[in-house]
Amino acid sequence: MSIWLQIVLALVAIGLGAWVLRFAGQKATGNKPFFRDMPISVAFGYVLGAAAVIWGIGFYFHPGATFFRWAVQGFVGFAIAAYVFRLFGRHVGTQGTKKLFRGMPLTASFGILTILIYAVVAIFAGLIAPYGQEEILGQANVVPGGDVAFGGNPQFPLGTDQIGRDILSRLIYGAQNTVGIAFATTCLAFFLGGTFGFLAATLGGWLDQALSRSVDVLMAIPALIFALLLMTIASVWSTKLGIPLTYFMVLIIAVIDSTRVFRLSRAVGQNIVVMDYIEAAKLRGEGLAYLIFREILPNATAPLLAEFGLRFCFVFLTIASLSFLGVGIQPPLADWGTMVRDLSQFINFAAFAPRVASAPLLAAGAIALLTVAVNFVVDWMLHKSSGLKE
Amino acid sequence: MSALVEINDLWIEGRSDEQWNPIINGASLSLNKGEVLGLIGESGAGKSTLGLAAMGFTRDGVRISGGSVRFDGIDLVNASAAVKRELLGKRIAYVAQSAAASFNPAHRLIDQHTEAPVQHGVQSKAESQADGIELYRRLRLPNPDEIGFRYPHQVSGGQLQRAMTAMAMSCRPDLIIFDEPTTALDVTTQIEVLASIRDIVEQFDTAAIYITHDLAVVAQMADRIKVLLKGDEVEEAETREMLSSPKEDYTKSLWAVRSFQRKQKAPAIAGATPVIRVKNVNASYGKVPVLHDVSFDIHEGRTVAVVGESGSGKSTAARCITGLLPPRSGHIEFDGEVLPLDYRKRSKMQLRQAQMIYQMADTALNPRKTIGELIGRPVEFYMGLKGAEKRKRVEHLLEEIELEPSQYFHRLPSELSGGQKQRIGIARALAAEPKFIICDEVTSALDQLVAEGILKLLAKLQDSLGLSYMFITHDLATVKSIADEVVVMKDGRVVEHGPKDEMFRPPHHPYTDLLLSSVPEMDPDWLTNLLAERGIDNIGDAAVDKM
The missing domain is CATH 3.40.50.300 (P-loop containing nucleotide triphosphate hydrolases)
Structure with a gap:
């Protein structure tokens, strides 16, 4: 039987199932609006979803589905952790924080928990990590999992890399380096972009033109290539001046990213500047600093925060990409981007040795998890701040 | 014959703050x-x-929780x-x-x-x-x-x-x-x-x-x-x-x-220096002229209503007085002293003397600041008061606008009703202790009962503090109740100018006449009579265009 025939048959079966579902629902509930007004397409969606769940449960017990099993276990584990964390928040703390946790979706609680864990790991990296980030231990290429039968070693629960450094320790130090630098860079980008953006919005005229046009020029150059170019120049300067290359990297990425922040804060600022309360403040004779920081900024926090979350992820990925390309955070400092690059060849073993192939995925997973967590929290904050306005 | 629409004991609820609150409590109607x-x-x-x-x-977020709606016999609630x-x-x-x-x-x-x-x-x-x-x-x-x-x-x-x-x-x-x-x-x-x-x-x-x-x-x-x-x-x-x-x-x-009507004041003393004198002002947005040779005086303790429909230039006149839109020619005098045309060139004292109350209190109050901060800022900025003194002054101002200080001091504008917000706008203007206040359509976004409360408050403040108002409005009922003098504007020109009594007594300028006769009256035959009087092709817009 050809694959196409199978697909068609499956679709027909699901369609039939949908009709049966709706009909049975109508009969069972005595024609409640939920079933009565249900279009066949929605019923189709329900049945398809149910079929996918059943297939997923079946596949979970399939012996070859190692990655799938890990993913499901991780998902369920995180969900439980997030739920427990939210429960904890609802019963411990002040009246204010309890109220905050009561209205919190599970995604946001997951995001906050994850960010907290990352922060603790990054701050106390020296205490938590079992080995040093530069320490070369005896065995190279130990398989993650710590299971001797598959070539692991319980001393190195996540294995060691190609020159025998402990991956767990490097992941922990990587949190410090990568996340710390990304955070500093994002803050700098927001300081630059926000200040100039609000200035352009408030003053307008030639200043706005000059700033906006220069930003347009900077934005016209592809960001990664521009960063690569500047980093190459900076690497010469850094040796000449004796300043670590990392400082240059922070500055370069911050300037490139501040152009995006500038665009946003200028647009948001322009919407706020036309409000009557700004006019009232101007007529009162208030200075520029008061206007920007006391009148405009408090009303621009919601979109800026959302952008901060996204921008942080982009900066973070840019640093990882630069490190992957070899001009970012320099060895022997541990960095997630570099770790992915160093171990990337192992991905070819995925078909027959999933444990070996998972080595480069550890650092990549750490990046992905933080990105998702930050965005969950930002989404929730945005929802909250937009809800307050109603 | 049964009714077309039959609503019977209808209950409707809306969801806010995670609970259902009643919106309609058992309304019935038939049509x-x-x-x-x-x-x-x-x-x-x-x-x-x-x-x-x-x-x-x-x-x-709204649901029908009880009762029935029938349209031509069809049950719409369960349809x-x-x-x-x-x-x-x-x-x-x-x-x-x-x-x-x-x-x-x-x-x-x-x-x-x-x-x-x-x-x-x-x-x-x-x-x-x-x-x-x-x-x-x-x-x-x-x-x-x-x-x-x-x-x-x-x-x-x-x-x-x-x-x-x-x-x-x-x-x-x-x-x-x-x-x-x-x-x-x-x-x-x-x-x-x-x-x-x-x-x-x-x-x-x-x-x-x-x-x-x-x-x-x-x-x-x-x-x-x-x-x-x-x-x-x-x-x-x-x-x-x-x-x-x-x-x-x-x-x-x-x-x-x-029916609110404030008592008639004695006419202004001839020759006295007006608080605000607008003299031969011409202004334009870019190349489009909006004001043509506008002149009027506002005397101490008096209310001058500026009326006209949208686009007549009444708000632009206010922007010229405040200095937001520097006029092309002409000048603005305050207490006999010529003001710089651009507000940026005016001194703090000059800015303090003329305050403004806006039409939309929603956009005129910074939504992220508490009432205490909103009113406290001009107190601190102009009077230099800080700490307990500032707080005392703000509380006094809140009492003056008839809001309980302890209850409202820490609230945000979003937690206030429309009328209360407008009162905060008034308090913020008063905080500067001005002589002259521009009220730009302050009551047009409010319900009639609330608007009347605001008008009464403004009248009371005028009597106790000797304020002068420039009252911009398109509602002639408001003019009747609060104004001492009226300026009628059309297409950026002053078409008529004089004491209120004169304005509401014929003969009028034809435009004033049109405005006055267009205000709906409570008489159910008013529209029919008016249409008969004006002729079918000569109502509203068409009448304006002909002038």
Whole structure:
């Protein structure tokens, strides 16, 4: 039987199932609006979803589905952790924080928990990590999992890399380096972009033109290539001046990213500047600093925060990409981007040795998890701040 | 014969703060074919919710929790989506408050007009187009043959509102719900829309529910009136009976609102230095001139009302006085001293003396600041008061605007009602201890009862503090109640200027006359008489254009 025939048959079966579902629902509930007004397409969606769940449960017990099993276990584990964390928040703390946790979706609680864990790991990296980030231990290429039968070693629960450094320790130090630098860079980008953006919005005229046009020029150059170019120049300067290359990297990425922040804060600022309360403040004779920081900024926090979350992820990925390309955070400092690059060849073993192939995925997973967590929290904050306005 | 619409003991709830709060508490109404029912009440009375419920529709987060809605025998509360789809647009139509916001700006009027008849299979596209042009003609839109082929932004507000009424008529529905269709319009435009709505409803024998907060308007339109207060039904009666002998106290208070009248002041002493003198001011936005040789004086302790319809330049005159829009020529004097034209060149003292209260308190108060901060800032900025002294002054100001200080000091503007917000705007202006305040349409966004409270407060403050007001408004009832002198503006020119009594006594400038006669009166025959007097082609916009 050809694959196409199978697909068609499956679709027909699901369609039939949908009709049966709706009909049975109508009969069972005595024609409640939920079933009565249900279009066949929605019923189709329900049945398809149910079929996918059943297939997923079946596949979970399939012996070859190692990655799938890990993913499901991780998902369920995180969900439980997030739920427990939210429960904890609802019963411990002040009246204010309890109220905050009561209205919190599970995604946001997951995001906050994850960010907290990352922060603790990054701050106390020296205490938590079992080995040093530069320490070369005896065995190279130990398989993650710590299971001797598959070539692991319980001393190195996540294995060691190609020159025998402990991956767990490097992941922990990587949190410090990568996340710390990304955070500093994002803050700098927001300081630059926000200040100039609000200035352009408030003053307008030639200043706005000059700033906006220069930003347009900077934005016209592809960001990664521009960063690569500047980093190459900076690497010469850094040796000449004796300043670590990392400082240059922070500055370069911050300037490139501040152009995006500038665009946003200028647009948001322009919407706020036309409000009557700004006019009232101007007529009162208030200075520029008061206007920007006391009148405009408090009303621009919601979109800026959302952008901060996204921008942080982009900066973070840019640093990882630069490190992957070899001009970012320099060895022997541990960095997630570099770790992915160093171990990337192992991905070819995925078909027959999933444990070996998972080595480069550890650092990549750490990046992905933080990105998702930050965005969950930002989404929730945005929802909250937009809800307050109603 | 049973009624067309029958609403019986209807309960509606809305969801906020994670619980269901009642919006309508057991309202009932019935409407026969060809009858017009007026629904009136303040904002938040639930009149729009009830109007929408008559279509079997509730907004998001709102649900019908009890009672029944029957349209021509069909139970709309439990009707399936398919049944409602068949009714809405075809037999029941809705005209929204702001036609400008309700038309899709990307499509021509006629294409939006034909959508419902074609969808419902009533007419073909070509038939519907021809019918639309015929409806435009009946609604007395200018150039009915081609106006439909314009985009919404190419048509004026009053014309859009009529085009929307035509659109609602496209399937010849049995019921139309008008949700404040003239609230956003000038008085002269309003007449035209009212007249055409009334005619077309009569011609097609359509039943209508007319929602408004303006009693004078509803008196012209409705056969019966129903008064709502906070979701409760107050009373219902035939229009004439309701107007002549309202039974409930609340209804009487609504009727009495327009009676506020402050006592006449002695005329200003001739030759005294005015607080504000506007002299031969010409101003323009870019290359477009908006003010032509505008001059008027405002004397101490007096209120000068500046009236005119939108676009007449009254707000621009205020912007010239404050210095936001430096005039091209002419000058502004304060207490005999010539002010710099640009506000940036004025001293702190000069800025302090002239304050402004805005139309929309929502946008005039920074939503992220508490009441204490909002009022405290000018106190600190101009008077240099800090800490406990500042707090004392703010509390005193709050008492002056009749709000309890301990209760409001830490609130945000979003936690206040519209009238309270406007009071905070007044307190912020007072905090600077000015001699002169510009009130820009301060009551036009408020309900009548609330607006009256604001007017009384402003009058009281004027008496106790000797303030001078420049009162910008398009509502002549407000002018009657508060002004000492009136300046009438049209197309950026002052067309008439003088004490109030003189202005309201003939002979007038023809434009003043038009404005005065366009203000709806409580008499149900007012519109009919006015139309007869002016002649059918000479109402509203058309009359303005002829001058």
